[in-house]
Amino acid sequence: KNEVEQSPQNLTAQEGEFITINCSYSVGISALHWLQQHPGGGIVSLFMLSSGKKKHGRLIATINIQEKHSSLHITASHPRDSAVYICAVRPNRGSNYKLTFGKGTLLTVNP
Amino acid sequence: GAVVSQHPSWVICKSGTSVKIECRSLDFQATTMFWYRQFPKQSLMLMATSNEGSKATYEQGVEKDKFLINHASLTLSTLTVTSAHPEDSSFYICSARLAGGSDTQYFGPGTRLTVL
Numbered sequence: 338k339n340e341v342e343q344s345p346q347n348l349t350a351q352e353g354e355f356i357t358i359n360c361s362y363s364v365g366i367s368a369l370h371w372l373q374q375h376p377g378g379g380i381v382s383l384f385m386l387s388s389g390k391k392k393h394g395r396l397i398a399t400i401n402i403q404e405k406h407s408s409l410h411i412t413a414s415h416p417r418d419s420a421v422y423i424c425a426v427r428p429n430r431g432s433n434y435k436l437t438f439g440k441g442t443l444l445t446v447n448p
Numbered sequence: 449g450a451v452v453s454q455h456p457s458w459v460i461c462k463s464g465t466s467v468k469i470e471c472r473s474l475d476f477q478a479t480t481m482f483w484y485r486q487f488p489k490q491s492l493m494l495m496a497t498s499n500e501g502s503k504a505t506y507e508q509g510v511e512k513d514k515f516l517i518n519h520a521s522l523t524l525s526t527l528t529v530t531s532a533h534p535e536d537s538s539f540y541i542c543s544a545r546l547a548g549g550s551d552t553q554y555f556g557p558g559t560r561l562t563v564l
Contacts, residue, residue: 367551368551370553372555377560378557378558379454379541379555379556379557379558380492380541380543380555380556380557380558381555382553382554382555385551385552385553387551423491423492427551433480433497433505434480434497434545434551434553435482435494435497436482436494436553438491438492439491440490440491441491
């Protein structure tokens with residue numbers, strides 16, 4: 338079982354819809370990252386969380402440390418939001434700042 | 449925001465040649481840089497952790513003599529794929545961790561390597 342599980346694996350939405358991508362992890366962590374990767378492209382860091390909630394534009398990320406769960410929300414989705422969204426955690430034991438990655442969620446937003 | 453660059457962004461080479469990929473943190477110092485490989489439709493796989501001024505730490509299964517890593521300064525790490533073969537064709541991505549004990553990491557745009 339992967340230490341980091343994302344759901345759903347694939348998500349198709351219509352422009353304007355509210356989108357939620359979930360990430361669950363099984364180990365204690367120091368930090369959780371949400372990353373975005375467009376097809377054929379590099380990785381963009383969206384958020385780094387250790388507690389609570391962060392907002393940037395139409396993106397909101399939340400984390401519940403006790404439940405070992407994080408969500409990434411996109412409000413008023415747009416076709417340019419189409420990308421793979423990756424959750425990554427930094428375990429708080431012996432990781433030397435290495436990240437453990439989820440398999441990603443492929444989001445397609447149709448016009 | 450902080451920027452990490454990689455050079456080249458793509459490279460095509462013949463089998464048996466060596467290819468060097470650079471990873472630079474442009475506006476911050478990075479104590480640690482990480483090198484990842486990503487095959488199509490798969491997640492990132494950590495290859496090695498590179499600390500400035502010391503030898504890189506390689507993940508299990510990654511050949512250190514084939515993937516040479518040099519981290520000569522707080523802003524530059526290089527990955528050299530020696531005697532490249534078609535199976536080394538992949539997307540190579542680096543990330544740089546902010547110096548000073550921070551969890552903040554910034555990712556580079558990646559380098560697409562194609563070995564013919």
